[in-house]
Amino acid sequence: MVDPIGADVRRPEDVPAFDQARAEAAVRELLHAIGEDPEREGLRETPARVARAYAELTAGLRMAPEDVLTTTFDLGHDEMVLVRDIELWSMCEHHLVPFTGVAHVGYIPAETGKITGLSKLARLVDVYAKRPQVQERLTTQVADALVELLEARGVIVVIEAEHLCMTMRGVKKAGARTITSAVRGTMLSSPSTRAEAMALIHRR
């Protein structure tokens, strides 16, 4: 099943287990294809290493947001919470090379004051970053998970990233940064709330 922006919307339990042997065979084949000799000393362990690396870099495919938003507290705090500059490494689904940057994640809790641990916001970013991605979808998935699971009244997610597929190949424009945002609830309906969040995000 695919959503309008092409996301894989399978439940994590419906995603097959990572197939180490198949990934190793594919990397060996890729080495052949580029004209290398996978049997030479320096490359002998490479297919296994690359496969393990891909297992780690795609671990988010086998995780759901509720696996990381485990700790919620009813603190009665209903004002904005914003974690800025969350380091981000993901993998562009067009070229399978990294894109990297920062995510800023802010929300206005539900009226009950239901909040989560700050580290869980960073873990949530990783659930969606550790899979083949496009930046726009990553941004909206993080925002929608906070609306759904925390019942947050307002959410803002801003991601600033550099795509290595634009830096090391293709147009080769180092330093170009892509900025995406997803805004929900009161962050959308109240310009002053959104302006406050933006000011906090951009304060240096």
Ligand SMILES: Nc1nc2c(ncn2[C@@H]2O[C@H](COP(=O)(O)OP(=O)(O)OP(=O)(O)O)[C@@H](O)[C@H]2O)c(=O)[nH]1
């Ligand atoms: N919207 C969006 N585009 C992305 C993202 N990551 C990579 N891309 C773009 O995806 C596009 C794929 O374009 P194609 O023309 O199919 O592939 P290509 O020939 O390799 O394109 P070039 O990168 O321009 O050489 C490129 O323009 C990439 O810059 C992303 O996160 N979001």
Ligand SMILES: [Zn+2]
């Ligand atoms: Zn790319």
